[in-house]
Amino acid sequence: MNEKLNELSEFELAHLIDTAQKTLRERQLGKRKEVAAQIKELAASIGYAVELTEISSEKTAGSSRKGSKVAVKYRNPENPKHQWTGRGMQPKWLRELIEQGRTLDEFTVA
Secondary structure (H helix, E strand, O other): OHHHHHHOOHHHHHHHHHHHHHHHHHHHHHHHHHHHHHHHHHHHHOOOOOOOOOOOOOOOOHHHOOOOOOOOOEEEOOEEEEEEOOOOOOOHHHHHHHHOOOOHHHHEOO
């Protein structure tokens, strides 16, 4: 089979791939319909009616939303690696310093 594929031109290969993909989609759709009919038939045999909905493999508009970088609002002057954006819970280093009597304003980034 590999030898036969090597003999095809690029156009013929592209056409073969397109045809194969269409055939595969048609078979998959046929299989889905067949399984859906079997499910409905089985449900009806025990007195139930079912409605099947297709699960979309595409992302919804909201799910593709990516979080953006948030600017640092607070930084530990003694250790610049310790920083906080002001969102979420206060980090441990900041809580400990505030418990020692320091204020949040001391760590505000200018």
